[in-house]
Amino acid sequence: MNEQLKYLQSALQKNPELKYTLVLNLWQTDFLRFYQSQTNYNISKDSSSLNATLYKGKKSCSFNIDHPDHPKIDAALAAALEMIDAMPEDPDFVDIEDDLTLAEPRQIVNNIEAFSLDKKTRFLNDLATRAAQYDFELYGTFICNYQRYHLLNSNGLDKTSTLSPIYLEVKAVHKDSQVTVLQTFGADDFKHFDEAAFGESLLRKIVLGQNPVVDVQPGEYEVILAPRCVAEFAQYLSFGMRAQAVDSHNSFFEGKVDQKLFPAMFSLTDDPADPRMIRMDYGDQGHIYRPLKLIEGGYFRAFMCGQYFHHKLGLPKNGNLGVCLKVDCGAAKLPDMIASVKKGLYISSLHYMNFINARETSLTGLTRDGTFLIEDGKITKVVNNLRFTERISRIFENLIELEDTAQTIPFSGNYAEFSVSSAKAPHARVKGFNISSSTRTI
Amino acid sequence: MKEKIQKIIENLAAPDVSFADVRITFTDYESIFFMNANLRDYSSSKGSPAIGIRVLIDGCFGFAGSKDLSDASIQRLIFRARANAIHGAKFQKEKLTFPELPAVSGEYEYKPEIDPFAMPKAEKLDYLQRLATAIKPAGKIVHSYAAGQFERQEKYYANSEGSFNHMIVTNTLPMMMVVASDGKQTQSRTWPGHMSAGRAGFELFHQQRFEENTERIIQEATDLLSADVITEEKADIIIGAGHLALQLHESVGHATEADRIFGQEISYAGKTFVKPSMLGKFKYGSDILNIYSDSTDPRGLGYHLMDDEGVPGRRVDIIKKGILMDQQSSRHIAHKLGLQPSSNMKASFADDFPLVRMTNLCIAPGKGSLEQLIASTQRGYFLDFTKTWSIDDNRNNFQFTTEIGYKIHDGKITGIVKEPTYFGITPEFWNACDAICGEEEWAYHSTFHCGKGEPGQVMRLSHGVAPARFRDINVSVKM
Numbered sequence: 001m002n003e004q005l006k007y008l009q010s011a012l013q014k015n016p017e018l019k020y021t022l023v024l025n026l027w028q029t030d031f032l033r034f035y036q037s038q039t040n041y042n043i044s045k046d047s048s049s050l051n052a053t054l055y056k057g058k059k060s061c062s063f064n065i066d067h068p069d070h071p072k073i074d075a076a077l078a079a080a081l082e083m084i085d086a087m088p089e090d091p092d093f094v095d096i097e098d099d100l101t102l103a104e105p106r107q108i109v110n111n112i113e114a115f116s117l118d119k120k121t122r123f124l125n126d127l128a129t130r131a132a133q134y135d136f137e138l139y140g141t142f143i144c145n146y147q148r149y150h151l152l153n154s155n156g157l158d159k160t161s162t163l164s165p166i167y168l169e170v171k172a173v174h175k176d177s178q179v180t181v182l183q184t185f186g187a188d189d190f191k192h193f194d195e196a197a198f199g200e201s202l203l204r205k206i207v208l209g210q211n212p213v214v215d216v217q218p219g220e221y222e223v224i225l226a227p228r229c230v231a232e233f234a235q236y237l238s239f240g241m242r243a244q245a246v247d248s249h250n251s252f253f254e255g256k257v258d259q260k261l262f263p264a265m266f267s268l269t270d271d272p273a274d275p276r277m278i279r280m281d282y283g284d285q286g287h288i289y290r291p292l293k294l295i296e297g298g299y300f301r302a303f304m305c306g307q308y309f310h311h312k313l314g315l316p317k318n319g320n321l322g323v324c325l326k327v328d329c330g331a332a333k334l335p336d337m338i339a340s341v342k343k344g345l346y347i348s349s350l351h352y353m354n355f356i357n358a359r360e361t362s363l364t365g366l367t368r369d370g371t372f373l374i375e376d377g378k379i380t381k382v383v384n385n386l387r388f389t390e391r392i393s394r395i396f397e398n399l400i401e402l403e404d405t406a407q408t409i410p411f412s413g414n415y416a417e418f419s420v421s422s423a424k425a426p427h428a429r430v431k432g433f434n435i436s437s438s439t440r441t442i
Numbered sequence: 443m444k445e446k447i448q449k450i451i452e453n454l455a456a457p458d459v460s461f462a463d464v465r466i467t468f469t470d471y472e473s474i475f476f477m478n479a480n481l482r483d484y485s486s487s488k489g490s491p492a493i494g495i496r497v498l499i500d501g502c503f504g505f506a507g508s509k510d511l512s513d514a515s516i517q518r519l520i521f522r523a524r525a526n527a528i529h530g531a532k533f534q535k536e537k538l539t540f541p542e543l544p545a546v547s548g549e550y551e552y553k554p555e556i557d558p559f560a561m562p563k564a565e566k567l568d569y570l571q572r573l574a575t576a577i578k579p580a581g582k583i584v585h586s587y588a589a590g591q592f593e594r595q596e597k598y599y600a601n602s603e604g605s606f607n608h609m610i611v612t613n614t615l616p617m618m619m620v621v622a623s624d625g626k627q628t629q630s631r632t633w634p635g636h637m638s639a640g641r642a643g644f645e646l647f648h649q650q651r652f653e654e655n656t657e658r659i660i661q662e663a664t665d666l667l668s669a670d671v672i673t674e675e676k677a678d679i680i681i682g683a684g685h686l687a688l689q690l691h692e693s694v695g696h697a698t699e700a701d702r703i704f705g706q707e708i709s710y711a712g713k714t715f716v717k718p719s720m721l722g723k724f725k726y727g728s729d730i731l732n733i734y735s736d737s738t739d740p741r742g743l744g745y746h747l748m749d750d751e752g753v754p755g756r757r758v759d760i761i762k763k764g765i766l767m768d769q770q771s772s773r774h775i776a777h778k779l780g781l782q783p784s785s786n787m788k789a790s791f792a793d794d795f796p797l798v799r800m801t802n803l804c805i806a807p808g809k810g811s812l813e814q815l816i817a818s819t820q821r822g823y824f825l826d827f828t829k830t831w832s833i834d835d836n837r838n839n840f841q842f843t844t845e846i847g848y849k850i851h852d853g854k855i856t857g858i859v860k861e862p863t864y865f866g867i868t869p870e871f872w873n874a875c876d877a878i879c880g881e882e883e884w885a886y887h888s889t890f891h892c893g894k895g896e897p898g899q900v901m902r903l904s905h906g907v908a909p910a911r912f913r914d915i916n917v918s919v920k921m
Contacts, residue, residue: 031897032530035705039530041795044522045507045897062485066492067509076488086564088481088571117526121533128533139708141896169709180708218920248585249623351712352832356843356861359628362921364841366834368712385834387841387865389921412710418897436919437865439839441715 002026004050004068005150011077012054012154018084019055021096021153021285024048029418030112032120032142037128042117054080055096058089094311098155099319101288103281108162111144114190115166127170127199134206136172136181143167143412145420151286161281164188165420167410168198171369172206177213178442179382181205182349182369184228186410186422188278205348205370213382214373215438222344222400223433224337224374227407230327231423232350234268235411237392238322239358241294241302243309250358252393253300260298262396267328268295270304270320271424276408277324278422287319294325327425330402337401337429339377345386345433346372346379361392366439382442389436403427444608447600450516454497454602459524460539461498463601463751466491466511467792470559470594474566476574477587481567492792495519499527501537507793540773540783545604546754548747552611552740554643558592559612561644566590569647576656577620582664584628585621590614590647591890593902597792605752613743613902614646615639615890618656622663629666629860631659631845635684635827637887639902641743662846662858669860672823672847675918679864680815680911682826683879685844687887687905690805693868694726694733695905696894697837698760699786700769700779701798711894712835715868716766718779724766727872732806733761735770737785742904743888744801746785751796753785760803764873772798790899797895802886804906808878812909815879817853819911824848824855825862841865841919863919871912879908 005024012020028046032039050068054061061084063076120142128138145165152158168185183202185193225233237252245251253261272280272289280289285306293301303315310317338346345367353365366387373381403426413419447464454462469490475483493516494507504527506519531537558566574588592614599607616639619632633655640646681689701707702714716724727733737744737755748754751773759767768781775798776783788799816824830843847862848855866874888904 029897033706033709033896034533035708036535038534038536039502040706041503041505042526042530043505043507043795043897044519044526045793047509047793049509060481060484062483064485064487064490066487066490067511072489079486079488083563086567087484088476088567090480090482092480117529118532121529125533137705139705141709143896171708173705173708178713249621249628250585351835354830354832356830356863357628364830364832364843364919366832366839368835385836385839387832387834387839389841389863389919391921412896413898434921436921437839437841437916439834439836440867441834441836441838 002150004073007070008050008052008073008077009152015081017056019096019154021053023051024150025147027145027147028112029143029145030117032117034124035139037132037137054084056084058091058093059084059087060090060093061087092312093308095307096153096155097157097285097287097307099287100157102159103161103288108164109189110146111164111166111190112146115144123195127202130199130203131172131206134210135175136206137175138170139173140170141167143420151282153286157286159282159286165278166190167412167420170202172202174209179209179213180369180442181209184410186278186408186420187276192276208372208379209370209382211381213384213442215384215440216373216386216435218435218437220432220434222341222429222431224341224344224346225428225430226348227425227427228349228409229347230425230428231325231409233392233395234325234327234425235423236353236363237361237396238294238325240361241304242322243303243305243313243315245358246303246313247309252359252361253303256300257302259300261300261393262295262298263399264298265330265402266295266298266396266399269293269326270322270324271326272324274324274326274424277424278420280324283319283321285319287317289319289321292318292320323421325423327406329404329406329426331404332401334403334427337403337427338374338379341374341377344374345383346374363392364389384442385439386435387437387439388434390434395430395433398431400429400431443598444606447598450495451600451602454520458499459497459602461602463496463599465494465750465789465792466598468596469791472558472592474570475587475589476570478585479574479578493519494789494792494794495523497523497527498538499524500531501539502527502531502534503538504528504530505795509793538774540777542603543752546748547606550609550747552641554612554645556644557612558614558644559594566644573618573652573656577618577660582622582624582667583620583660584623586619588618590616599748599750601752603752605748607748609747611641612643613639614642614644616647616650616652618652620659620663622667624667627667629663631663632827633659637684637687637889637905639743639888639890640886641741641745665858666846666860669858672859672862672917676914677917678819678822678911678913679915679917680819680822680824680909682824683883683885683907683909684887685826685828686907686910688828688831689842690803690905690907691800692831692833693837693840693871695800695803697868698769699798700771700775704775707894710896715836715838720766722765722767725764725873726761726766726869727764728875729764730808730878731761731764731872731875733804734759734806735784735786735801735803737801739802742802742886742906743902744904749785749787750789751787753783753787756785758784770798770800788901790901794899795895797899799894799901800892800903802904802906805878807881807884807908809880812879812883815877815909815911816850816855819850819853822850823859823862824850829861838868840868862917864915864917865919866916871915874912874914875910876913877911879910883908
C-alpha cells in the first residue's frame with residue numbers, strides 16, 4: 001500500500017466513531033497533438049492525489065490532497081475533524097460501500113511505454129504522406145494514459161486497479177474544401193491495433209470525401225448512423241438510466257422497468273468485461289463493475305445505481321457507471337444497408353449535443369467529420385454539417401436494422417478531468433431522422 | 443518561489459532552446475452543495491501545487507507538467523519537456539517561431555470583500571442551508587439545489603526573455619436551481635443563470651440577490667408547466683445579459699480564437715468559419731456592434747498582468763462597428779497572421795499547456811435601459827437563463843433554448859413561454875442586432891466552465907454585456 005494512504009488510514013483508525021472512504025490516484029499521460037500533418041504540441045503530465053471522505057453518523061466532508069505528504073495530510077485531517085460536527089446532516093445517507101468483491105486480476109501494460117513517441121511520429125508521418133496524395137492533411141491526437149488507483153474504506157473494502165487506455169483520433173481534412181473524415185482507435189492493449197487496417201480505412205473515407213459538396217434541406221431523412229453516432233446516442237439515452245436521474249425527476253425511464261420501449265433488435269449492455277473495450281474493474285465507490293443488461297430485446301431492464309441511491313430510492317445496487325456501453329449487433333451487412341436507402345444520409349460523427357429536456361430525451365446537436373448523401377443506394381456527395389433536433393427515444397424507436405459487426409469507439413472526457421473510455425456499436429439504419437437546419441459549412 | 447522559478451529558467455537555458463517558460467500555481471478550492479435542502483457534498487483542497495515547463499526546440503514546443511514541485515521532479519520535467527520537443531519536431535513541416543518581447547514583471551493580488559476561505563465555515567454553511575431550505579421540494583417543486591464554489595489561485599510565471607509575474611486571485615461561483623413537475627413533464631429555473639461566477643468572494647451571493655429570488659424561481663418553474671410554447675416561425679427577441687454572454691461566448695468568442703483558423707483545435711473543440719482574409723473587411727455584425735477582448739479590466743475573471751506566454755494584458759478590438767478587426771491569438775499565430783499577440787494564451791493550472799482562450803470578451807454598451815428596450819418592442823420575446831446550447835464545429839450554426847421566455851406585446855411583458863428555442867447562422871444573427879442597452883445594464887457575467895483543449899481544461903473567464911435586441915430570428919424548431 002502507498003505510504004501516504006497508509007498514513008492517513010492509520011490516523012483515521014484513531015477515530016473509531018468515523019467512517020471513511022479513501023482513494024489514492026496515480027495518473028500519467030503522454031499526449032501527442034497534431035495539426036496540418038505536423039506536431040502541434042507534445043505533452044507529458046503526471047499527478048498523484050489522495051481523496052478522503054469522512055462520515056460521522058449522517059454528517060460528512062471530503063478533502064483532496066494533490067501530491068500528498070505527511071504535513072499536508074495532518075493539516076487536512078485536522079481541519080476536517082474540526083468541522084465535521086458542524087456539518088448539517090444528510091438524512092438520506094445510510095452507509096458507505098460494502099461490496100467487498102474483488103475483480104479478476106488482469107495484466108495491464110503501461111501503454112505509454114508500449115508505443116514510443118518515436119513510433120507514434122513515424123506512424124503519423126507515414127499516414128500523412130498517404131493522405132497528402134489526395135490533398136488531405138491530418139489533425140488529431142494520439143494519447144496513452146496510465147492510471148493506478150487504490151480505494152479503501154472503513155467497511156473493509158480494499159481494492160486496487162490499473163488502467164492504460166489508448167486513444168487515437170485522426171481527422172483527415174481536405175486542404176481546400178475542408179471536407180473532414182475521421183478514423184479512431186481505442187483499446188487498452190496495442191495488440192488490437194492494426195496499423196495497416198487503420199490506414200486503409202482512413203484512405204477509403206478520404207476517397208469518399210472527394211465527392212462534390214452540397215447542402216440539403218431540413219426535414220426527415222432515412223439515415224445510416226455510423227457506430228460512433230449509435231454509441232453516442234446510446235450514451236445520452238443512458239443518462240436517464242442512472243439513479244441520479246430518477247432522483248432528480250429527469251429520467252425518461254422512471255417507472256418503466258420491464259416495459260417494452262424499443263424494437264426487439266435493440267439491446268444495450270454496460271459491459272466492462274468485453275476485451276475489446278477499455279475495461280473497468282470497479283465503480284467509483286469501489287463496487288465490482290460487472291456487465292449489466294440495460295435494454296434487452298427492446299425492454300428496459302435496470303437502472304445503474306450505487307450505494308447512496310440504492311438506500312434512498314430502493315433501486316437494486318449494481319455499481320455500474322455506463323462508461324462501457326455496448327449496443328448488440330443485428331444481422332445486416334453495411335453495403336446492403338446503404339444499398340437499401342433510396343435517398344438519405346450517412347452520418348459519421350456527432351458534435352455538441354445538449355439536452356433540451358432530459359426527461360423527454362429531446363436534444364439538439366450536429367453532424368461532423370463526414371456527412372454524406374445517399375442516392376439510389378450509393379454514397380454520391382458530401383453534405384455540409386447538419387443540425388438535428390430529436391428525441392433519442394424516437395431515434396431508437398425508429399430503428400430499421402443494425403449491422404452484423406460492431407466497432408469499439410473511444411471517447412475522451414475532455415470537459416473536466418481527462419479520462420478515456422469506450423463504447424461499442426454497429427451501424428444502424430434509422431427512419432425519419434429530423435434534420436432541423438443546415439450549417440452551410442463543412 | 444520567485445527564486446525557484448527563475449532558477450528553473452536558468453537551468454532550461456541551452457543553445458538549442460529558443461524560448462522557455464515555467465508556471466507554478468497553488469490553488470485552494472472549496473465546494474458546498476445542498477440538494478433538496480440536505481448537504482450532499484462538502485469538499486475542499488488547499489494549496490494544490492502544479493508546475494508546467496514549456497520549451498521551444500527546433501521550432502516545436504515540448505511540455506511537461508506535474509503536481510510534484512520537488513527538485514527531482516523538476517529535473518525529470520525538464521528532461522521530458524526537452525524530449526517531447528525534440529521528438530515532436532520529427533513530425534513537423536513548419537518551424538514555429540515568433541518575435542521576442544521585452545521583459546516585463548508585475549505583482550497583483552485581488553482581495554475580496556468577504557474572503558470565502560477566511561470567513562467562518564459555519565457562516566457559509568448556514569447561509570447556503572437557509573437558501574437551500576427556501577427552495578426545498580414542496581408543491582410542484584420536486585428537486586432543487588443551492589451551491590457555491592470558491593477558488594483562490596496563486597500563480598508564478600517566468601520566461602527566458604526575463605519576464606516575471608506573480609498574481610493571486612479569488613473567484614466565486616454561486617448557483618441555485620429548482621425543478622418543477624406535474625407528473626408528466628419537468629421545467630427548471632436557475633438563478634442567476636449559468637454565467638453566475640465572478641471575481642469576488644462570498645459577497646457575490648448578496649450582490650446577485652439570491653435570497654430575494656428564491657420565490658421568483660419557484661413561481662416561474664411552476665408556471666412554466668402550464669405555459670405555451672412559441673408558435674411563430676420568426677420573432678424579434680431581446681436577449682437578457684446572462685444568456686447573451688453565452689451567445690457571445692459561443693458564436694464570437696470561440697469563433698475568433700485564431701488557433702481554430704489553423705485547425706489546432708479540430709480534434710476536439712472544432713474550427714471556425716473565420717478566415718485570415720476576413721480581417722478588416724468581414725461584416726460580422728450590425729454597425730452598432732463593438733466587441734473587444736480586454737485582459738486589463740480587473741473586474742473580470744480574465745484579468746492578468748501578462749498571459750501565460752508573457753504577453754502583457756491588452757484591450758483589443760475584435761469587432762468594430764460590425765467589422766471583424768482582430769483575433770484572440772498566441773504569439774506564434776499572431777506572427778503568422780501579421781498581428782500583435784492579443785494576450786489570450788492561458789492555462790487553467792500550471793500543469794496544463796497554455797491555449798488561446800477568451801479572457802474578458804465584451805460587447806460595448808449602447809444606450810438605454812432594458813425597460814426602455816422592451817417598451818420600444820411591439821411584439822416579441824425577452825429570453826433569458828440558458829437551458830440548452832449547441833453550435834457547430836465552425837461556430838456558424840447555433841441553437842439555444844432558454845429556461846423561460848417573456849412575451850412582449852405592445853411594449854409590455856404579457857406572459858411567459860416555456861423552452862423558447864431559437865437558431866441561426868452567426869453573421870446573419872449578429873447583423874440582426876438593432877439595439878444594445880446602455881452602461882446601466884452592462885455587467886460582467888462569468889463562468890468557471892469553458893472547456894477546451896486536450897487534455898481538457900476548464901477556464902475561468904468573463905463577458906461584459908448588456909441586453910440586446912435581434913430582429914426577425916428563427917424561433918420555430920420542428921421536432
